[in-house]
């Protein structure tokens with residue numbers, strides 16, 4: 001009798017590509033130009049200043065999206081890592097533990113967006129996770 005292993009019924013990930021099995025390769029989006037990156041960064045920081053960090057649920061949703069993303073670059077300076085597709089590099093404020101708290105930050109692959117962080121933003125309990 002053939003032995004059947006328990007299989008996760010959700011998306012299966014190809015070990016080599018890191019993409020869901022059956023998903024066609026997707027070209028990474030072009031890195032935005034400097035002016036666009038500066039404007040996006042200013043908008044994101046301003047939203048954090050004005051509204052405070054996103055609610056815990058939105059933080060966790062964004063974090064899960066990043067942790068399962070092919071664009072994630074793990075890095076010793078941040079428990080989540082850095083986005084390798086947005087062009088923000090590995091500056092302290094670009095760390096995903098910081099970036100995903102900003103209500104108006106955007107994901108270059110649209111895996112999460114500012115639109116989901118609807119006001120009123122919930123104040124998170126303080127420390128970056």
Ligand code: SF4
Nearest residue numbers: 066069071072083107
């Ligand atoms: S911000 Fe978007 S593209 Fe970058 S790692 Fe997170 S989910 Fe992936």
